[in-house]
Amino acid sequence: MKNRYLSLLSATVALVAIAFNSCTDKCETTRQLVYFRPVYSTSAEVKAAVRLEAPKEMIQPGRIYFKDGYLFINEAGEGIHIIDNRTPANPKPISFLKIPGNYDLAIQGNTLYADSYIDLVVFDIANLAAIKEINRLEGLFNNYMAMGYMVGSTHGILTDWQRVDDVEVYESDCRNTYQPWGGMYYDAGFALTSSAASSFSNKSAFAPTPSTGAGIGGSMARFTLVGNHLYALDGTKLDIVDVTNTTTPLAKSEFQLSWDVETLFPYSDKLFVGSRTGMYILDLQQPESPIMISKYDHIRSCDPVVVEGDHAFVTLRSGSTCEGFTNQLEVIDITDMKAPSLVATYPMTNPHGLGIEKGTLFICDGSDGLKAYDATNVKTISQNQLAHYSTVQALDIIPYQNVAMMIGADGLYQYDYTNIKDIKLLSKLPIVK
DSSP states (O other): OOOTTGGGOOHHHHHHHHHHTTSOSSOOEEEEEEEEEEEEEOHHHHHHTOEEEOOOOBSSEEEEEEETTEEEEEETTTEEEEEEOSSTTSOEEEEEEEOTTOOOEEEETTEEEEEETTEEEEEEOSSTTSOEEEEEETTOOTTOEETTEESEETTEEEEEEEEEEEEEEEESOHHHHBOTTSOEEETTEEEEOHHHHTTOOHHHHHOOOOTTSBOEEOTTOSEEEETTEEEEEETTEEEEEEOSSTTSOEEEEEEEOOTTEEEEEEETTEEEEEESSEEEEEEOSSTTSOEEEEEEEOSSSBOOEEEETTEEEEEEBOBTTTTBOOOEEEEEEOSSTTSOEEEEEEEOSSOOOEEEETTEEEEEOBTTOEEEEEOSSTTSGGGOEEEEETTSOEEEEEEETTEEEEEETTEEEEEEOSSTTSOEEEEEEEBOO
């Protein structure tokens, strides 16, 4: 099985691979490395940790989700920040829903679905002041792994890594010792060089739309709702869950995709899947038996996608975990979904998430900030830039009813684009470093 979360390992770990590749094909040496021992928890311990707490500061936000005037922002591996956003100029954090091992979420009506390591957890959020866990599909995500180890195993649920300094590792053949992610398996865990271990993130080791009653997710989403079904990426496959009875979800089927799938974006009765090597288009007319319509191929790169009308907008970015070196926006004609074709390509700096509403396209261009374009003419997008906020490091965004809600490296930013020729900053909630 492929590791669902290897694509989210920190850049530091990737640097280790470069150092290790300097080995000759055959070598004999003793190396000082740092050993990380797996820590397992029982299912009962994980369940007991779920609770509603007072609001807390954002430290490492992940997915962003909007529903009925409220923002739900994932804290990677920890749970969900709940923010009253009915007045975007004055957002108010109201609580934090602690969910160990949480990275994704989706909401249907008054029911919130969230992952917790290998489980899908169901919450009643009708009263945000008294959120209750009401159900749980245990072991749904059987491809959850971390650093190549099963999260759920006979030992329990893998929930942490304990650092043990200075172990001597004898290497007799580099080709057989080191893994694609740059470290090496050792004893019951894995080992890294001291420089890589100093910035290793336990969270990244595990890490990996309104009128219909569903909320709206960002372009980096791995969970999405279409009609009465929840679709969730799980390693190389798509899990399909029937949520007709919102409080009693039923796992229905699995659809095999590819090792490199990353994001989901629903549009009408189609599902667009972003991967490192292209964009898949699935037909969901039979919700539990998707049909692959086509795949648009591009060079290997990180790849979220959004759709409006007859066009899909895909950003490609370089990065060590994606093993690509291209930074650009691609516009794809999907009039014939069996044969999607490239319409235009625009250079970018390091694009992450993106969003579009009524022809206004927002691109989170990493360190080059947030960019807004009039994309009504897809062949002249670069000539129609509406705004550029160059001082923020932009990551993902949800544009909805003239308010763009953006997660940046240092905060939640919100912009009013009622007048697309005069886009204005409304507010900022800081992220603690």
